[in-house]
Amino acid sequence: MSRVVKLAVIPGDGIGPEVVAEAEKVLDAVTAGGDVRFDKTRFSLGAGRYLDTGDTLTDDDLAAVAGHDAILLGAVGGVPGDPRLKDANIERGLLLKLRFELDHYVNLRPSKTYPGSVTPLADPGEIDFVVVREGTEGPYVGNGGAIRRGTPQEVANETSVNTAFGVERVVRYAFELAERRSRRVTWVHKTNVLVHAGAIWQRIVREVAAEHPDVAVDYLHVDAATIFLVTNPRRFDVIVTDNLFGDILTDLAGAVTGGIGLAASGNINPDGAFPSMFEPVHGSAPDIAGQHRADPTAAILSVALMLDHLGLGTESLRVTRAVEEDIAARTGAARTTPRIGDDIVARLQA
């Protein structure tokens, strides 16, 4: 009996389509001849689509995407400073709208060094942790506004909204993940300064921690966490934090473990009410678009995360192994985007 997975593919802008093409190649290769078939629908969304039609993400787009079992996204965003995009915010209007509307409350971002990883650290050691970043609230809600706009008396407020409902579900996810890893959770915030947002996080972490007496918990202020990410990244196993701190820590973690070209992510709706979305952490990099210079590895590892999420653990592991072998074999010589994809497919089939 064969299973069909309805996959929405959003290549997006810049290098997005290039890296997604390789991710699809790998997905096709790993599922070829198997029991599971991916039925793909391509969505043309992003800055390009906005420039063509004026639409970012319509209700119809959203409903159509939501009707799938999973989403694979490349990267979205136009050329910085493009005057035609002045009134658009593709990030909020498309990427964050998808994360919020599809209730992706867990933004899962593994950070791992592979044998052969090139990192800016003198002595990185073996790094292997996962950031569980809250995805649907905190400073990302867009609440706020300004008065006396454009005048010397302007006041602009930006409000972080944190709910017990929202914090608890993501903290719970992190502790459950830690139970399956090495039973250590580090939660990160800035409780000594952001006292209101910090207090609700602290209360809930304590409550959930009490239900997991076998999990060791420690707390770091976000500034201290960035220090440890460069001085002792091995100390981390599962990090749980809010939407903004998670954004910052995962870019830094990507840089530290081998470059943002390897950093994959899953925007997960663990309840399964909506499709989860898998995407490289990197952006659309319009400056190198079309040159076949982008590393598709982060997109390919995002496919591995997707396969795992869909219960296809064997296929996920095969992709990860092929990527690991590819990284270990790197010599520093430049390869084109499709070449890296082909090499990984070849290892998969070997």
Added chain:
Amino acid sequence: MSRVVKLAVIPGDGIGPEVVAEAEKVLDAVTAGGDVRFDKTRFSLGAGRYLDTGDTLTDDDLAAVAGHDAILLGAVGGVPGDPRLKDANIERGLLLKLRFELDHYVNLRPSKTYPGSVTPLADPGEIDFVVVREGTEGPYVGNGGAIRRGTPQEVANETSVNTAFGVERVVRYAFELAERRSRRVTWVHKTNVLVHAGAIWQRIVREVAAEHPDVAVDYLHVDAATIFLVTNPRRFDVIVTDNLFGDILTDLAGAVTGGIGLAASGNINPDGAFPSMFEPVHGSAPDIAGQHRADPTAAILSVALMLDHLGLGTESLRVTRAVEEDIAARTGAARTTPRIGDDIVARLQA
């Protein structure tokens, strides 16, 4: 004719008194026999004082401190998790209160590698930039609150307040500083997500930049800025950013350039209406307090920043040079806190 500088000294908690003692030693040595005399008043403030008296910073304390020409602070904060400090927030009640009440709107944090600096980066190169961190508003204002506290329906809000007045003065300071350095300003925010706070920063940076056509300006999202801090820190000269992003970036910058034990800072009121305050970026580190293991260099470099701020450029340079020589001569062998102070004084007098 001799000048008297009234200096408020706040040794604080943990390693604060130890590092301040060395900073004072160096200050005494560099001013000995000169025209400027520092008239010091010692203030017992911090977690220790709170535990003794229940007071954090009274109106009388504040008025007394404010009556000085400058402030030298070690570090404040008790042992994390101390139940007797449960209802105290020494950071907000003392440190941030001083910064806010004394209108320290420029939090100046230089980051520099010295010959001999030990950094976690494989190839740091010569790093030399200054972060101009806003000090009196943004997410640090403490505005917000919670409803249905302690229940599953709790909602906790934390509001970042950004004024044209507050943003303009710090951005202006950064551009003026850049005019005296290599004429490059990088401003850092997260404009694509924090649209309300981001828009006021963007407008004002543009307006001030237009008055400085000779200064090159670029913008980075905070997440991208952390990547560059580890992959290419040499790209930075002057960074200007808000209170929270500045907190994060300067801890990371400290780690990258040679450890938080070297990172000095000035909380500056450029108008001179209030005394400016100089302090190491590191905290009170209660875990190593009393063991004479703390590096007093950050406190000593804070004295150099103070001397410069007070117009004592020659003395400031002498301290910096002595510190540079000390760092260059480091062998990795452990020295006690007073020993490092003594060694720097000896170089000063050589």
